[in-house]
Amino acid sequence: MSLVKSSGIISRSISVLVTLFGISIFIFIVLRVIPGDTITGSLGIETGVLTPEQIDDLKRYYGIDKPLILQYFSWITSFLSGDLGFAYSTGVSVLKLTASALPVTIELALFGTISGVFMGIAVGMFSAKKPGSVRDFSGQLFGLLALAVPGFVLSTTIVTVMANRFGYFPNGYEYMTPWEDLGMNLQQMLFPGIVLGIAVAAPVMRTTRSALLETVDKDFIRTAHGKGLKAKTVRYRHILRNSLIPIVTMTGIQFGYLLGGAVIVEKIFALPGMGRQILDAINRREYATVQSSIMIFAILFVTINLVTDLVYRRVDPRIK
Amino acid sequence: MKSSSTSEKSWVHYYFKSTSGIVGAFLVLIMMTISLCAAFGWMPHDPLIQNPMDSLHKPSSVYWFGTDQFGRDIFSRAMDGMRRSMTVSIVSVSIAGIAGVSLGIIGGFFGSWLDSLVVRLSDVIFAFPAILLALAIVNSLGNSWIDTAIAIAIVYTPIFIRVARGPVLIIKELDYVKSVRVLGFSSVRILRSHVLPNVLAPILVQIALSMSWAILTESGLSFLGLGTQPPDSSLGLMVSEAQPMAAFAWWTLAAPSLFITLVVVGLNLVGDGLRDSLDPSRRQS
Numbered sequence: 001m002s003l004v005k006s007s008g009i010i011s012r013s014i015s016v017l018v019t020l021f022g023i024s025i026f027i028f029i030v031l032r033v034i035p036g037d038t039i040t041g042s043l044g045i046e047t048g049v050l051t052p053e054q055i056d057d058l059k060r061y062y063g064i065d066k067p068l069i070l071q072y073f074s075w076i077t078s079f080l081s082g083d084l085g086f087a088y089s090t091g092v093s094v095l096k097l098t099a100s101a102l103p104v105t106i107e108l109a110l111f112g113t114i115s116g117v118f119m120g121i122a123v124g125m126f127s128a129k130k131p132g133s134v135r136d137f138s139g140q141l142f143g144l145l146a147l148a149v150p151g152f153v154l155s156t157t158i159v160t161v162m163a164n165r166f167g168y169f170p171n172g173y174e175y176m177t178p179w180e181d182l183g184m185n186l187q188q189m190l191f192p193g194i195v196l197g198i199a200v201a202a203p204v205m206r207t208t209r210s211a212l213l214e215t216v217d218k219d220f221i222r223t224a225h226g227k228g229l230k231a232k233t234v235r236y237r238h239i240l241r242n243s244l245i246p247i248v249t250m251t252g253i254q255f256g257y258l259l260g261g262a263v264i265v266e267k268i269f270a271l272p273g274m275g276r277q278i279l280d281a282i283n284r285r286e287y288a289t290v291q292s293s294i295m296i297f298a299i300l301f302v303t304i305n306l307v308t309d310l311v312y313r314r315v316d317p318r319i320k
Numbered sequence: 321m322k323s324s325s326t327s328e329k330s331w332v333h334y335y336f337k338s339t340s341g342i343v344g345a346f347l348v349l350i351m352m353t354i355s356l357c358a359a360f361g362w363m364p365h366d367p368l369i370q371n372p373m374d375s376l377h378k379p380s381s382v383y384w385f386g387t388d389q390f391g392r393d394i395f396s397r398a399m400d401g402m403r404r405s406m407t408v409s410i411v412s413v414s415i416a417g418i419a420g421v422s423l424g425i426i427g428g429f430f431g432s433w434l435d436s437l438v439v440r441l442s443d444v445i446f447a448f449p450a451i452l453l454a455l456a457i458v459n460s461l462g463n464s465w466i467d468t469a470i471a472i473a474i475v476y477t478p479i480f481i482r483v484a485r486g487p488v489l490i491i492k493e494l495d496y497v498k499s500v501r502v503l504g505f506s507s508v509r510i511l512r513s514h515v516l517p518n519v520l521a522p523i524l525v526q527i528a529l530s531m532s533w534a535i536l537t538e539s540g541l542s543f544l545g546l547g548t549q550p551p552d553s554s555l556g557l558m559v560s561e562a563q564p565m566a567a568f569a570w571w572t573l574a575a576p577s578l579f580i581t582l583v584v585v586g587l588n589l590v591g592d593g594l595r596d597s598l599d600p601s602r603r604q605s
Contacts, residue, residue: 015443022444030456148584150536152543152556153577156563164567260449264540278452279544282459294448294456302447 009310016306023298024079028072031291079295085288087281094292097277102296105262105273107178107185111193112258116200117251123201124208125240131213139205146202151261155195155268162191171269192269196261200254207250211243218242252308256301331521334597341593347586351402351579358396358403365393367400367553376569386571388561397553398575402583404554408469409534413527415473420480421523427481428488429511438485442478450475454537458546468547472534483526487519521598525591532587539580555580 050058066074078085084094127139163169170187178185215221216239224234263275274297281289335341357363364384371391379386385395427438445453457471491497497514539556541547548554550561555576562572 018440019443019447022440023447026444027456030460032460144585144588145581147588148532148581149577150539150543150556150580150584152540153559153573153580156559156566156573157577159563160566160570160573257449260451263449263451263455264544267544275452278455282455283545290456290459294452297449297452298447301449305447 008313012306012309016302020299020302023302024076024295025072027291027294027298028068028075031287031294032068032071075291079292084292084296087284087286087289089284089286094289097289098274098293098296101272101274101277101293102300103177104175104271105259105266105275106300108189108192108196108262108266108271108273109255109258111189112196112200112261113251113255115193115197116254116258117204117247119197119201120204121208121240121247124205125212125235127205128209128212128216139209143202143205143209146198146205149198151195151199152264152268154198155192155265158191158195159268171271175270175272188269188271192265192271195265196258199261200251200258203250203254204247207246208243211246212239215239215243248311249308252304252311255308256304259297259301259304331594331597335593338593338596340589341597344586344589344591344593347582348590351406351583351586354399354579355403355406358399363393363396363399365396367392367396368551376565376572379571385575386569388569388572389565394558394572394575397558398555398579401548401553401555401558401576402579404465404548404552405535405538405580405583408465408472408538409531411466411469412472412476412534412538413530415469416476416530417480417523417527419473420477421484421519423477424481424484425488425511425515425519428485429492429507429515435485438481442481445475445478448475450533451537451540454541455544455546458541463547463549465548468538468541471541472537475537476530476533479530480523480526483522484519487522488515491515491518521594524598525594528587528591528594532584532591535580535583535587 075085082095084098086093087097123139123142127136127143130136159169159171163172170184171191173184173188175188176184221234221238224238225231229238259274262273263279265271266273266275267279274293278290278293278297281293336345358367369392371387374383374387374391375389377383377387377391383393383395385393385398388394388397423438427435453475454468454471457474458468461467461470491514497510500510500514538547539554539559542554542556543560544556545560548557550557558576559573559580562569562576566573
């Protein structure tokens with residue numbers, strides 16, 4: 001039995017590796033189409049005064065004079081050995097940049113997921129208690145708006161209201177890691193976390209509502225009521241617990257997508273995470289940083305999906 | 321399943337029985353009309369003309385949604401932005417829909433290496449957060465609306481592949497499809513008259529939802545400064561420009577936010593309405 005299970009994990013992991021290989025090729029192709037190369041990006045209009053020999057020298061220096069296939073292999077081999085390249089403008093290694101940016105994004109994503117799951121399950125339960133009622137309607141309206149109001153609109157509104165009406169805006173100060181100043185860090189994570197959480201809450205709410213409504217009609221719930229259990233016990237112990245599988249799945253899926261939302265939210269709330277690292281690098285046309293950072297993002301995303309899948313199998317013994 | 325007998329009511333009938341369907345259709349219709357008016361130039365003011373004398377006017381009978389820091393009419397700019405978002409959304413979803421559905425049906429129906437290639441490819445694209453992938457592609461392609469549309473199309477093609485491929489895998493194993501194959505019907509004929517009508521329902525729902533995501537992605541990209549460039553207007557760009565002014569001129573933020581929200585709500589409701597009316601088991605009589 002355990003052999004069967006572990007072989008499932010192995011085959012799943014192999015297919016993840018194949019996907020990651022495809023992703024690396026895809027990223028390489030997409031980013032190499034960039035008009036204007038690293039040289040123009042780093043020197044700007046001064047490129048025009050360079051002699052052809054100087055340009056060739058620079059190309060050799062940046063390693064972009066070789067055929068594409070060789071460029072790919074030199075990138076991927078150095079990537080795998082931990083050499084993610086340098087940010088040309090600052091001279092800092094991308095590995096170092098990532099080491100400080102990645103925890104920020106992961107913390108933000110955790111914040112978003114946790115607040116999203118709580119909001120989603122709460123509103124979902126609130127809605128499902130009396131289907132078709134006014135409270136159900138308002139719960140569903142919340143779900144719809146959470147889906148429709150873009151994160152950047154919500155963030156801009158929060159920033160405006162908090163900073164100008166209440167004079168409270170922790171993100172206006174320099175970013176603090178949890179080790180430097182935990183209180184400040186949590187305050188800085190609060191609003192961006194909630195914005196991301198609301199995006200997660202919408203699908204979690206919908207899933208919770210329909211899972212609850214489906215479970216309520218099951219025989220074992222009627223039995224539980226018939227046994228004379230308190231309504232509250234039935235609701236939390238029996239109905240909610242048996243509805244958890246679709247909710248867990250939905251949360252896992254959303255956790256991945258939330259990483260995408262982080263790009264926008266990090267920019268607005270001035271958090272130095274992966275999303276901002278990528279945006280800055282794109283604006284500065286730094287191939288190496290963009291390429292390696294997006295690759296890391298993709299690895300993170302794929303890993304999360306793999307973990308969700310494995311957790312899902314654990315939670316529901318029926319899935320093989 | 322396709323309704324052929326005349327006694328059976330069509331899905332349109334059921335669609336207009338659902339509240340979300342009606343409200344959604346209404347909202348989408350309004351936004352489509354606004355986009356069309358903007359396309360024909362029927363706007364209260366020119367969205368590009370600056371009137372420094374009228375800078376940051378409150379909403380009034382002359383400027384319905386107020387003016388921005390250059391005295392440009394916000395309502396007209398939002399109309400023009402809506403037209404741009406709508407165009408990108410329609411073009412990108414058309415490309416993604418046609419490419420994705422064809423790949424999904426062909427892959428699912430013929431199987432073999434072609435199918436595994438299609439599935440692999442969509443796995444690769446699925447392994448990115450949508451906005452990030454669109455960001456990378458737009459960054460490579462350029463900032464015109466068609467570049468944005470292509471980027472969004474690439475991002476959402478795999479969803480259509482999945483939506484089309486799933487039902488095809490089931491349908492091709494059904495007895496009646498197997499029997500028309502035995503009768504010697506060509507693959508093209510089977511695909512056209514038996515497979516396509518049966519995958520149409522989920523695809524229609526997917527079109528409505530993808531259009532709403534496309535609008536969100538397009539406005540997100542232009543908010544980040546990729547895509548539409550000033551002085552042209554786009555809803556995302558308007559929100560980003562309103563950021564420093566929103567504290568004392570709330571209307572600069574209100575109009576573009578309202579437009580995006582209404583159209584996305586509308587498209588989602590249309591999606592819900594379609595899902596309920598196309599699926600016989602979910603119909604309310």
